[in-house]
Amino acid sequence: MKKIVITIDGYSSCGKSTLARQLARQLNYVYIDSGAMYRAITLYFIYNRVQWELPEAVAEALSNIELEFVPNEQTGFSEMHLNGENVEHQIREMLVADKVSDVAAIGAVREFAVAQQQKMGAQKGIIMDGRDIGTTVFPHAELKIFMTADTAVRVERRFKELYAKNPQITIQEVKENLERRDYIDTNREISPLRKAEDAIILDNSNLTMDEQLDLAIQWVDDIL
Ligand code: C5P
Numbered sequence: 001m002k003k004i005v006i007t008i009d010g011y012s013s014c015g016k017s018t019l020a021r022q023l024a025r026q027l028n029y030v031y032i033d034s035g036a037m038y039r040a041i042t043l044y045f046i047y048n049r050v051q052w053e054l055p056e057a058v059a060e061a062l063s064n065i066e067l068e069f070v071p072n073e074q075t076g077f078s079e080m081h082l083n084g085e086n087v088e089h090q091i092r093e094m095l096v097a098d099k100v101s102d103v104a105a106i107g108a109v110r111e112f113a114v115a116q117q118q119k120m121g122a123q124k125g126i127i128m129d130g131r132d133i134g135t136t137v138f139p140h141a142e143l144k145i146f147m148t149a150d151t152a153v154r155v156e157r158r159f160k161e162l163y164a165k166n167p168q169i170t171i172q173e174v175k176e177n178l179e180r181r182d183y184i185d186t187n188r189e190i191s192p193l194r195k196a197e198d199a200i201i202l203d204n205s206n207l208t209m210d211e212q213l214d215l216a217i218q219w220v221d222d223i224l
Pocket of ligand 1 (some may be wrong): 132
């Protein structure tokens with residue numbers, strides 16, 4: 001059967017990765033979480049005290065970074081490995097969330113990540129989520145989805161996720177982080193978060209997972 005490229009872009013905590021995972025399972029496609037790459041680069045920069053306002057420091061750091069998605073045998077989903085180490089848990093922490101949008105706004109960082117993302121999509125049969133996937137990474141993707149949801153719904157979702165691992169976290173902290181990231185992601189110079197002209201909007205504020213999946217499958221069927 002014909003394989004396509006599916007992109008899912010949108011604001012933070014819209015449920016992009018949840019939908020992407022379900023869709024990948026249903027279609028037997030590869031799912032790539034592009035945000036995990038920016039998070040892993042940020043983790044490296046923090047651990048190694050990289051002065052990311054200096055272009056030479058960024059170039060040197062990037063030359064020492066190897067990113068790999070390694071499937072978890074139990075879940076079947078890929079996890080982020082940074083220089084051979086599984087960093088899937090560390091990259092989800094607030095320490096990284098606080099800085100990732102600043103790091104992701106750096107041109108050299110984006111070039112580094114985008115080149116790898118485009119290679120991963122060369123075989124098709126891929127679903128990638130992020131902020132610039134339908135606009136910059138795969139501008140010719142067959143199906144582009146732009147996800148959105150009410151801020152309150154998004155904050156609640158992310159809070160629940162983070163609270164399970166860190167009960168110290170507050171709603172206010174989560175809200176500020178989401179709003180700050182959305183602001184930087186939409187206003188940065190290079191590949192800001194935008195809906196691609198040919199993307200379909202999916203507002204999932206009031207949709208169940210099954211309803212979202214049904215819609216997405218319908219859109220895929222319409223193409224194939
Ligand atoms: O998707 P996630 O929330 O994990 O992404 C973390 C951050 O990485 C985003 O807030 C954004 O700054 C950056 N990002 C990006 N481009 C992508 C994916 C993520 O700039 N394609």
